[in-house]
Amino acid sequence: MNLSVVIPLLNEEESLQELYDWIVSVMQSNRFSYEIxxxxxxxxxxxxxxISKLADAYPEVKGIRFLRNFGKSQALHAGFEMASGDVVITMDADLQDSPEEIPELAAMINNENYDLVSGWKKKRYDSVIGKNIPSKLFNWAARRTSGLKLHDFNCGLKAYKKVVIKNIHVSGEMHRYIPVLAKNAGFQKIGEKVVIHQKRKYGTTKFGMNRFVNGFLDLITIWFLSKFGKRPMHFFGLWGAFMFFIGFVSAGYIGGLKLYRLYNDQPAILVTQNPWFYIALTTMVLGTLLFVAGFLGEMILRTRPDNKQYRIAEKRNF
Structure with missing residues (x-):
């Protein structure tokens, strides 16, 4: 079996040699052909x-260095582009993901024909308030919006068929929801495996509290894209039509009230003195803006270039 192990990292010099040795031990004991x-x-x-020293010494080690910090999603995207294995494994570099899980994850892809298998850190060693409770909330919300019955969307330890990683685009901070991206791309056989979660051995976590706010915002984004990403006018046009409807009803009410007063010889009231005038004006303007947003979304969708959101400074062994 030909495997690619993709490992994004940021300031993990203490763990890299140990991680490399551990992965190699697992690969050799299972007689896998592999690249890291x-x-x-x-x-x-x-x-x-x-990484450079490892790449110089071992041809199976490959390295990509970004010019600056672009984020985990961009790092995964770069790794996916370069990966050549039939089965692709992703894992974090902090030694909290165990390479011992790789054979079983790869077997689920190769033998059970899963498109994607996501790890589930059932027993975690993170802070209960800092990470466990927010993670449970994220995973609950992700299950509700995506329809995928996974317990741990954000687990870094995952296995993929090669065709999956070549057909999804991981950008922004969407690495948390790669299973949802895969489902939206048409890959339906997505499974889960309980994996060992280990205590961090070196350094400190690179993720702050802002990741939880970003995670919820990303979830809303991915829900919108999954529903209306290919047809933004269906969303904006619907709300635009609704606003126009309210505006026309309000304008009709103002016109009817004016005619009623004229018919009954009552003194006329300036249109601008009627609060319904401002309701009609506001909703019509909002309706126009929503329609414009829909048209712009359709135009961008049809003309957008496929720009990468990262810049590579250096490569090794590619």
Missing amino acids: IFIDDGSTDKSWDL
Whole structure:
């Protein structure tokens, strides 16, 4: 079996040698052919120096270094573009993901014909308030909006068929929802496996509290894209038509009231003195803006270039 192990990292120099040795031990004991792709997402320590030494010594080690920190999603995207294995494994570089899980994950892809298998850190060693409770909330919301019955969307340890990673675009901070991206791309056999979660051995976590806010915003984005990404006018046009309807009803009410007063010889009231005038004006303007947004969305969708959201400074063994 030909495997690609894709590992995004940021300032993990203490763990890289140990992680490499551990992965190699697992690969050799299972007689896998493999490549290990390290993506240095703008590290400021000596992570790239160590990756370069490994790449010089071992041709199966490949490295990508970004010019600066672009984010985990961009690092995964770069690794996916370069990966050549039939089965692709992703894992974090902090030694909290165990390489011992790789054979079973790969077997689920190769033998059970899963498109994607996501790890589930059923027993976690993270802070209960800092990560466990927010993660449970994220996963609950992701299950509700996506329809995927996974317990841990954000687990870094996952296995993919090669065709999956070549047909999804991971951008922004969407790495949390790669299973949803795969489902939206048409890959339906998505499974889950309980995996070992280990305590962090070196350094500190690179994720702050802002990732939880970003995670919810990303979830809303991915829900919108899955529903209306290919037809934005269906969303904006619907709400635009609704606003126009309210505006026309309000304008009709104002006109009818004016005619009623004229017919009954009552003194006329300035249109601008009627609050319904402002309701009609506001809703018609909003309706127009929503229609314009829909048209712009359709135009962007049809003309957008496929621009990468990262810049590579250096590669090794590619």
